Amino acid sequence: MPRRALCLVAFVLTLLVGLPGGAEAASSGGVVPFGGAPAAGSAVSGSDATRVIGIVASSTGEGYWQFSVNGAVHAFGDARFAGSAADRRLNRPIVGMAATPSGGGYWLVASDGGIFTFGDARFAGSTGATRLNRPIVGMAATATGGGYWLVASDGGIFTFGDAEFRGSAGGRALPEPVVGMAATPTGLGYRLATFDGQVLAYGDATDAGSMAGQCKAEGVVALASRPTGGYWLATAGVLPAAIPAGTDPIDTVATESANMTTLLRLRDGCRPTPSPAAGRFTSPLPGSRISSDYGSRIHPVYDKPQFHSGIDLAGGSKILAPADGVVVQVLDRQGFGLTTIVDHGDGTATVYGHQAAVAVTVGDTVRRGQVIGTVGQTGYATGKHLHFEVRVHGVPTDPKRWL
Numbered sequence: 001m002p003r004r005a006l007c008l009v010a011f012v013l014t015l016l017v018g019l020p021g022g023a024e025a026a027s028s029g030g031v032v033p034f035g036g037a038p039a040a041g042s043a044v045s046g047s048d049a050t051r052v053i054g055i056v057a058s059s060t061g062e063g064y065w066q067f068s069v070n071g072a073v074h075a076f077g078d079a080r081f082a083g084s085a086a087d088r089r090l091n092r093p094i095v096g097m098a099a100t101p102s103g104g105g106y107w108l109v110a111s112d113g114g115i116f117t118f119g120d121a122r123f124a125g126s127t128g129a130t131r132l133n134r135p136i137v138g139m140a141a142t143a144t145g146g147g148y149w150l151v152a153s154d155g156g157i158f159t160f161g162d163a164e165f166r167g168s169a170g171g172r173a174l175p176e177p178v179v180g181m182a183a184t185p186t187g188l189g190y191r192l193a194t195f196d197g198q199v200l201a202y203g204d205a206t207d208a209g210s211m212a213g214q215c216k217a218e219g220v221v222a223l224a225s226r227p228t229g230g231y232w233l234a235t236a237g238v239l240p241a242a243i244p245a246g247t248d249p250i251d252t253v254a255t256e257s258a259n260m261t262t263l264l265r266l267r268d269g270c271r272p273t274p275s276p277a278a279g280r281f282t283s284p285l286p287g288s289r290i291s292s293d294y295g296s297r298i299h300p301v302y303d304k305p306q307f308h309s310g311i312d313l314a315g316g317s318k319i320l321a322p323a324d325g326v327v328v329q330v331l332d333r334q335g336f337g338l339t340t341i342v343d344h345g346d347g348t349a350t351v352y353g354h355q356a357a358v359a360v361t362v363g364d365t366v367r368r369g370q371v372i373g374t375v376g377q378t379g380y381a382t383g384k385h386l387h388f389e390v391r392v393h394g395v396p397t398d399p400k401r402w403l
Contacts, residue, residue: 054138054180054222055234056097056106061227069093071108071116082106082119096180098141098148111135113150113158124148124161138180138222143187153177155192155200166190166203174198176262182225193223193233195262196269211235215270217328219262238263240331249302249380253335257309257396260341263329264349264394271347274392276401281322282368283403284352285375285386288313294398300382309396310351310389319352319373319386321366322403330358336387337379340372348402349394353387354378 052074056065063077071085071094082105085094092110099106105119113127113136124147127136134152141148147161155169155178166189169178176195183190189203197211197220208230211220222234241259243252274280292300292312299306325344332338336353340360343349356376366372377384390399 053095053236054097055224055232056099057224057226057232058099059101059103059227064224065097065099065106067094067097067108069095073097073106073108073118078103080104080119082121084108084118085116088116095136096138096150098139098183100141100145101143102145107139107141107148109136109139109150111137121145124163126150126160127158134177137178140181140183140190142183143185149181149183149190151178151181151192153179166205168202169200176219176265179219179221180223182223182231184225185227191223191225191231193220195219195221196266197233197235199223199231199233213269215268216266219266238266240333243334249335250299250304250306253306253380256333256335260329260351260391261394263341264343264391267328267343267349268347268393271345271393274347276397278401278403280348280402281350281390281399282320283313284319284322284350284388285313285316286320288315288386290314290400291385294396294400299380301380310353310387311399313386313388314383316386317375318371319355319375321368321370321372322350323368325350325366327360327362327364327366327372330360330362333379335380337381338373338376339379342366342372347393349391351387351389351391353389354381354385356384 052066052068054067058064058079060078063079065079066074071088071090073084075081080103085108092112094108095111096109097106100121102120105121107121108116115123115126117123127150134154136150137153138151139148142163144162147163149163150158155174157165157168159165169192174194178192179195181190181192184205186204189205191205192200199207199210201207211233218235218237220233221236224232241255243255290311291314292308294308294311297306297308323344325342328343329341338355340352340358341349352373354376355373358373360366360372375384375386388399390397390402
């Protein structure tokens with residue numbers, strides 16, 4: 001599965017209806033209705049095995065189903081439970097769901113395009129035996145219930161039964177991957193949603209608003225149409241990258257770096273791009289020396305070519321905040337070790353890796369010169385040092401240009 005796609009599944013959903021005029025995203029915590037949409041309950045779960053990843057509206061718009069990565073289905077309002085895949089041995093996670101017009105059944109789809117049918121849903125085909133370039137991330141049913149569409153993370157569309165192709169994003173260079181789709185009530189069109197909140201409309205679908213370009217701490221993970229008009233976008237916090245056992249260490253570091261880019265790009269979506277300014281940041285480790293520079297290098301542990309996304313500072317023990325900011329993540333990463341990320345509010349953020357200990361928690365406001373951690377040797381490191389990064393809209397830059 002592509003690295004960016006690994007970040008799309010999340011623990012908690014927040015729902016908003018994008019009706020004409022738009023709506024503001026709410027904080028995590030279940031189902032938050034807008035534009036007259038009912039809140040009939042929520043299946044929010046903190047369990048990694050049962051995390052909720054999507055929502056599908058009933059035909060009346062007075063209820064909905066939520067579904068989980070393990071195939072569990074939860075019915076609320078007038079939505080009727082018809083079964084689940086939670087008791088089956090799944091080779092791939094469940095990523096999408098669509099309901100039949102009667103509301104008496106539904107389909108679930110896995111990331112390889114495998115289809116599961118329940119109630120009066122009928123099998124019309126799948127991509128389960130097809131070698132996919134990108135994983136399937138969502139599905140939508142036709143108005144007759146005689147077919148459905150599947151969508152891949154690059155926006156490619158697959159049609160089955162009486163589903164008709166209305167367009168795709170497969171040939172477009174999207175800044176973030178597609179995360180889901182929903183058909184219009186007529187079945188003559190559909191919408192796609194991307195992780196950064198962009199909405200793409202095809203056929204008779206219209207764009208009634210999006211979250212693209214907003215500053216937000218969460219990415220969009222699902223889309224659902226409301227039969228009486230409008231649609232829901234479901235958002236969730238960015239999880240740490242899921243890295244399979246046996247992954248090459250260089251690829252592990254690159255995946256973790258991409259995960260940090262995703263986290264910070266969401267927060268910086270509405271901020272101007274700052275220019276490097278010498279003295280913007282003071283040294284996080286006064287009196288230290290640079291032991292490894294920014295840019296291409298041979299990894300000191302694994303002796304392989306690598307892009308080094310920061311500078312390594314040796315000498316000293318107390319790590320100081322180089323400017324005022326807010327702590328947005330403290331995480332023990334496989335490659336970067338114990339890592340802190342500080343958002344400085346102007347499109348810049350700093351990263352501190354391989355720490356022995358941290359002195360701050362997520363949400364803390366820090367001031368320039370405040371102790372935020374101590375130098376260590378956690379993660380992939382040959383000796384005690386601080387890995388220090390300066391990122392602009394999530395993208396690493398040469399820290400020396402800012403010091």
